[in-house]
Amino acid sequence: MLPDILVLNASLMGHRLLVDMDMAEFDAHINMNVKGPLFFVQSATQDMKPGTQIIFVSTTLMRVSSMQLMALLYASLKGAVKQLVQVLAQDLGVRGMTVKVIVPGAVDTPLFRAGKPPHLICWVASLHSQNRIPHPDEISPLVAFVV
Template identity: 50%
Template sequence: MSSLPLQGKVALVTGSSRAIGAAVVKRLAADGASVVVNYVSNPDAANAVVDDIHSSTPGKAIALKGDMSSVPEAENLVEETIKHYGKIDILVLNAGIMNPKLLKDIDEKSYDDHFNMNVKVPLFMVKRATKYLQPGGRVIFISTSLTKFSGVPPSYVLYNATKGAVEQLVRVLAKDLGSNGITVNAVAPGPTNTELFTTGKSEQLIQFFSSLHPMKRIAEPNEISPVVAMLARDESVWVNGQTIFVNGGYAV
């Protein structure tokens, strides 16, 4: 009997060529899973993650292109995963957009961009994946600790609205898919050292966010991925419909 908790499992992680997504696929592969490294515009980065997985973990990996702002491409990514691996056990909805704007600056396009990528596409991707997910399947969304943080900046109005919607999807889908033995949860990181978080922020602003944490720093992606891996395991069966905040005490 294998000691690897995800041996024989197949995991599809959207937006997984870099940052938190890359840390997640590497961790799932380290636990024995066969993984899909999804990218939209940088095949070299995705292939580097695949090579790293093959050289340092017992898991298998392939890189598959797919624009996660498009429902057809997201659905096709599910089908391509099935073609290659024959099944899906774990779906991690990590791809997202965060383009902070104050209320006076947002328009319909920025609204649609955020809700399409952060809410609409993940929902329809779950719908397609349920054709293949079996009892014991895992659906894991990525939210944000800003849904709990009382000092949320005004420019995060659209991003926070989409992640609030995600957390409600988790609650309801857990009731729906739970009847088929599939759990649905979310992981909500705080500020993390990724391009998505640091782009456009001064060093002083990043230090300010660091000062809000008890440990006086922001997270690294590999400090988020173990919680995703925990939810993916069979032993997590009784965790369902939950948003787990992983932020080092930033928001409690």
């Protein structure tokens, strides 16, 4: 029998400086990036068996020292996801479930490209070993391998 697999990949990516941020934007981002995944895992795992694999997809932005200032909200909340994964791994581990995070770096999606000038996209591509931003279909084999 195959284990249950849950992959959490939904995200919002805001592009504002602190001075331009408002409470509604913060709430939308925290709901999508932290609160939603937490309570989705809580609900989904009630019926899941030992052997369940839970995979969060996150970002490498938490490890980049030359981060864009406008990534404040996104990177901060992905830092919260990192901590969430560490605690959930312990919490659900006692039930025989595994919680992991993969951080593939930037992925070439409409969300990633939204509002970014071409020079920034080129700079991000230069950070990748192949000098390009991978597409979503290149990430799914990574998820399959981790499971």
